[in-house]
Amino acid sequence: xxxxxxxxxxxxxxxxxxxxxxxxxxxxxxxxxxxxxxxxxxxxxxxxxxxxxxxxxxxxxxxxxxxxxxxxxxxxxxxxxxxxxxxxxxxxxxxxxxxxxxxxxxxxxxxxxxxxxxxxxxxxxxxxxxxxxxxxxxxxxxxxxxxxxxxxxxxxxxxxxxxxxxxxxxxxxxxxxxxxxxxxxxxxxxxxxxxxxxxxxxxxxxxxxxxxxxxxxxxxxxxxxxxxxxxxx
Amino acid sequence: xxxxxxxxxxxxxxxxxxxxxxxxxxxxxxxxxxxxxxxxxxxxxxxxxxxxxxxxxxxxxxxxxxxxxxxxxxxxxxxxxxxxxxxxxxxxxxxxxxxxxxxxxxxxxxxxxxxxxxxxxxxxxxxxxxxxxxxxxxxxxxxxxxxxxxxxxxxxxxxxxxxxxxxxxxxxxxxxxxxxxxxxxxxxxxxxxxxxxxxxxxxxxxxxxxxxxxxxxxxxxxxxxxxxxxxxxxxxxxxxxxxxxxxxxxxxxxxxxxxxxxxxxxxxxxxxxxxxxxxxxxxxxxxxxxxxxxxxxxxxxxxxxxxxxxxxxxxxxxxxxxxxxxxxxxxx
Numbered sequence: 001x002x003x004x005x006x007x008x009x010x011x012x013x014x015x016x017x018x019x020x021x022x023x024x025x026x027x028x029x030x031x032x033x034x035x036x037x038x039x040x041x042x043x044x045x046x047x048x049x050x051x052x053x054x055x056x057x058x059x060x061x062x063x064x065x066x067x068x069x070x071x072x073x074x075x076x077x078x079x080x081x082x083x084x085x086x087x088x089x090x091x092x093x094x095x096x097x098x099x100x101x102x103x104x105x106x107x108x109x110x111x112x113x114x115x116x117x118x119x120x121x122x123x124x125x126x127x128x129x130x131x132x133x134x135x136x137x138x139x140x141x142x143x144x145x146x147x148x149x150x151x152x153x154x155x156x157x158x159x160x161x162x163x164x165x166x167x168x169x170x171x172x173x174x175x176x177x178x179x180x181x182x183x184x185x186x187x188x189x190x191x192x193x194x195x196x197x198x199x200x201x202x203x204x205x206x207x208x209x210x211x212x213x214x215x216x217x218x219x220x221x222x223x224x225x226x227x228x229x230x231x232x233x
Numbered sequence: 234x235x236x237x238x239x240x241x242x243x244x245x246x247x248x249x250x251x252x253x254x255x256x257x258x259x260x261x262x263x264x265x266x267x268x269x270x271x272x273x274x275x276x277x278x279x280x281x282x283x284x285x286x287x288x289x290x291x292x293x294x295x296x297x298x299x300x301x302x303x304x305x306x307x308x309x310x311x312x313x314x315x316x317x318x319x320x321x322x323x324x325x326x327x328x329x330x331x332x333x334x335x336x337x338x339x340x341x342x343x344x345x346x347x348x349x350x351x352x353x354x355x356x357x358x359x360x361x362x363x364x365x366x367x368x369x370x371x372x373x374x375x376x377x378x379x380x381x382x383x384x385x386x387x388x389x390x391x392x393x394x395x396x397x398x399x400x401x402x403x404x405x406x407x408x409x410x411x412x413x414x415x416x417x418x419x420x421x422x423x424x425x426x427x428x429x430x431x432x433x434x435x436x437x438x439x440x441x442x443x444x445x446x447x448x449x450x451x452x453x454x455x456x457x458x459x460x461x462x463x464x465x466x467x468x469x470x471x472x473x474x475x476x477x478x479x480x481x482x483x484x485x486x487x488x489x490x491x492x493x494x495x496x497x498x499x500x501x502x503x504x505x506x507x508x509x510x511x512x513x514x515x516x517x518x519x520x521x522x523x524x525x526x527x528x529x530x531x532x533x534x535x536x537x538x539x540x541x542x543x544x545x546x547x548x549x550x551x552x553x554x555x556x557x558x559x560x561x562x563x564x565x
Contacts, residue, residue, distance in 0.1 A: 001282075002279040002280060002281060002282070003279070003280050003281070003282050003284075003285035004276045004277045004278070004279055004280060004285070005276070005277040005280065005285060005288055005289060005292075006274060006275065006276050006277070007275040007276075007277075018300065018303075018304075022307060034440065035440065037438075037439035037440055038437070038439045038440030038441045040440075040441075068438070068439065069554075069557055069558035069559045070558060072438070072559065072560065073323035073324075073326070073327065073558060073560070074323070076326060076327065076330055076560070077322070077323055077326040080326075097273075099270075100267070100270040100271055100272040100273070101267070101270075101272045103270065104266065105266050105269050105270065107264065107266070107269075108266050111264065111266070127264055127265070128259075128260055128262040128264060128265035128267075128268075129259075129265060129266070129267060130259045130265065130266065130267020130268070130272040130274075131267070131272065131274070134266055137266060159334070159564075159565055160344060160434075160436065160529075160565050161342055161343070161344045161504075161529050161530055161564075161565035162334065162337055162338065162339075162342050162565065164342065164343065164344050164345060167345075168345055172345075172434075173434060173436060173442050174442060177440065207293060207296075210293070210296040210297055210300050211289075211292040211293050211295070211296035211297075212292070212296065213289060213292050215285050215286070215289050216276070218276075218279050
């Protein structure tokens with residue numbers, strides 16, 4: 001059986017993807033340095049707090065206490081790079097046409113759970129897909145929206161006077177801070193699932209995010225709908 | 234070219250075009266988002282497994298070497314960056330952010346005000362509020378005005394409070410008492426200036442916020458009467474920040490234990506008050522009696538309690554928290 005090399009990720013997408021990793025890490029780290037100074041949020045059910053963000057061992061284990069000034073200075077430096085990278089990515093996907101591989105359509109939300117069930121080995125068949133399946137389309141578009149929401153809620157708590165209309169629109173300063181915090185939690189959850197999926201999808205999938213290419217089978221010179229080794233993460 | 238050959242060429246072209254067409258599109262399926270959105274694939278020509286492996290290996294080597302080098306450069310570049318360089322970079326970023334903020338600053342941008350019933354209080358920060366303070370002897374000192382003799386509040390030697398008339402400090406020894414001409418105000422004189430009340434949300438740099446009611450004189454109303462310029466005869470059009478206006482304001486507690494620097498634009502904002510009442514009652518000592526600064530334009534760290542001296546200056550004033558790595562501007 002002959003093979004083909006498939007170009008999966010352009011150079012621009014690979015750079016922006018990998019640059020985002022340290023940028024997001026620095027935003028979360030510096031955000032934790034800031035949050036420590038007023039660590040008020042917890043996971044509550046019927047008024048009972050299941051988990052407080054964060055327990056003392058977490059703060060001390062990571063050496064976070066009393067670093068508010070450092071956290072603020074890092075957060076307000078890396079915010080520019082984080083936002084610029086996100087804007088560049090969105091512009092790029094629209095101009096290059098990459099959005100066709102990334103955006104969901106309304107019916108994607110019906111197929112995405114089917115993909116999840118397939119990935120959990122609960123059902124055998126999975127819906128037809130392009131480079132990404134519908135669960136990926138929902139996730140990758142969602143995480144971009146999360147990035148945008150982080151910037152917007154961040155601006156609302158960064159400039160509550162100059163952007164008071166935005167702060168008010170988000171329900172006030174305290175709510176904007178609450179949302180900004182929970183978006184961070186969602187980013188951490190996204191990251192955890194993303195890493196697990198990459199590990200399950202295997203080496204060739206990871207390699208394609210570094211090299212841009214993957215090797216695919218062809219039958220008699222014609223590409224088959226892929227059933228094995230499809231990208232997941 | 235013979236007919237046979239022509240047919241053959243046509244046939245080959247047809248297969249090739251079919252191959253092209255199929256090679257760069259996804260299975261046409263009404264339930265495939267890729268075909269709905271017209272996503273294309275980008276595939277090489279068919280290769281032997283060995284050739285595909287060889288090409289992929291070459292690409293991998295290049296990709297991982299470049300990527301690894303870039304990653305290491307990033308990690309070690311940041312780790313090995315000297316602390317001074319990093320601090321300078323972060324300080325310059327604070328200044329850059331300040332410039333952006335000041336560029337968009339409009340004195341007509343106001344923070345929301347709340348019904349006074351929502352007002353509460355939170356005590357935080359006692360720096361500069363030492364015990365050896367006699368409120369009955371307190372007078373607000375104002376220096377840095379051009380020709381202060383113009384004003385009835387003129388005093389030839391403005392200095393810090395205390396029976397010995399000598400400056401005091403919590404962490405530095407007393408300095409020689411150098412007489413500085415300026416103005417002295419009693420609390421009653423401040424209270425006789427135009428009154429403004431506002432119920433606003435104070436934001437602490439730690440992340441919490443509290444809604445409180447404040448009564449006092451707008452700093453801009455104060456400055457309109459005691460015009461902060463280095464020369465007399467400047468345009469009194471305060472809000473357009475005329476050229477003769479001083480650039481900064483320094484505020485210091487009587488014991489010099491706490492000091493903040495302000496830009497003119499923020500301190501002249503209509504929601505910046507010299508406050509003497511909180512939640513309908515005279516200011517309590519822990520909230521900064523007899524007179525404190527309150528604003529919606531900056532974090533709480535900038536709202537000096539128990540103001541001893543206000544100095545108008547063109548120098549960027551020292552700032553207590555900026556000296557510990559916080560943003561000098563800290564603007565909202």
